[in-house]
Amino acid sequence: MRVIIVRDYDEMSKRAAKVVANRIGEKPDLVLGLATGSTPEGMYSELIRMHKEERLDFSKVRSFNLDEYCGLSPNHPQSYHYFMYDKLFNHINIRAENIYIPKGDVENANISCEWYEKKMKEEGGIDLQILGIGGDGHIGFNEPGSSLGSRTRIKTLTKETIEDNARFFKKGEDVPRYAITMGLGTISEAKECLLLANGANKAEVLQKSIEGPISAEITASLLQLHPRVMIITDEEAAQNLRQKDYYQYAEEMAEKLERK
Numbered sequence: 001m002r003v004i005i006v007r008d009y010d011e012m013s014k015r016a017a018k019v020v021a022n023r024i025g026e027k028p029d030l031v032l033g034l035a036t037g038s039t040p041e042g043m044y045s046e047l048i049r050m051h052k053e054e055r056l057d058f059s060k061v062r063s064f065n066l067d068e069y070c071g072l073s074p075n076h077p078q079s080y081h082y083f084m085y086d087k088l089f090n091h092i093n094i095r096a097e098n099i100y101i102p103k104g105d106v107e108n109a110n111i112s113c114e115w116y117e118k119k120m121k122e123e124g125g126i127d128l129q130i131l132g133i134g135g136d137g138h139i140g141f142n143e144p145g146s147s148l149g150s151r152t153r154i155k156t157l158t159k160e161t162i163e164d165n166a167r168f169f170k171k172g173e174d175v176p177r178y179a180i181t182m183g184l185g186t187i188s189e190a191k192e193c194l195l196l197a198n199g200a201n202k203a204e205v206l207q208k209s210i211e212g213p214i215s216a217e218i219t220a221s222l223l224q225l226h227p228r229v230m231i232i233t234d235e236e237a238a239q240n241l242r243q244k245d246y247y248q249y250a251e252e253m254a255e256k257l258e259r260k
């Protein structure tokens with residue numbers, strides 16, 4: 001696990017965008033796992049800037065989103081489908097046929113989930129999965145108690161998640177109670193994971209995820225088992241990390257090695 005502590009949200013976003021751009025540079029037909037929420041918005045803005053000013057090319061990139069609310073149509077302003085087009089896809093040259101987002105408004109969600117898993121495999125699996133972290137420690141919508149081997153499926157959202165997400169809806173009761181999400185088993189199979197965290201409200205859960213026991217109670221803790229994880233966090237979210245000094249020292253040493 002590589003923990004990179006940066007000053008603030010802006011630096012976190014730019015650093016994360018650079019990782020994505022480097023991976024696309026290494027593999028132009030990268031399979032990207034994408035996330036929604038406030039956390040990755042700045043990274044998406046920076047990727048748009050890099051596309052416009054530095055010709056970062058998404059023409060061969062394929063993308064799979066982590067999750068979608070059940071019951072919202074793709075054109076609902078709070079759907080993750082809408083979010084992704086608004087915050088990223090409408091502003092870069094990714095091809096529409098290379099974009100995959102779980103469908104929240106289908107009659108038979110189970111068939112749709114199975115299809116999603118199959119499609120990911122057909123495309124070669126996810127190369128780089130972007131992740132945020134929920135106040136309850138979730139990645140995707142894998143709420144506490146999710147099976148560590150779970151696949152894409154419907155999850156019931158916790159009260160905490162519903163409250164956290166109520167800020168995006170006009171009324172609290174409008175927040176969907178269910179979502180379709182990639183499972184923890186699905187996420188574990190990504191070749192690389194990049195988790196972003198910012199703000200003091202994430203400090204406690206980030207510490208538990210990185211330094212606490214691996215547990216279905218904090219599903220982000222499963223990342224401790226993953227062979228290639230990078231965490232980029234701002235100072236505020238990093239404030240509770242017990243090994244903070246070591247992570248910073250290790251980064252400096254790694255940079256020295258890279259320069260050699």
Ligand code: PGA
Pocket residue numbers: 036037038039040132133134135138139140
């Ligand atoms: P946020 O959500 O980025 O809006 O804080 C993170 C999450 O729930 O995964």
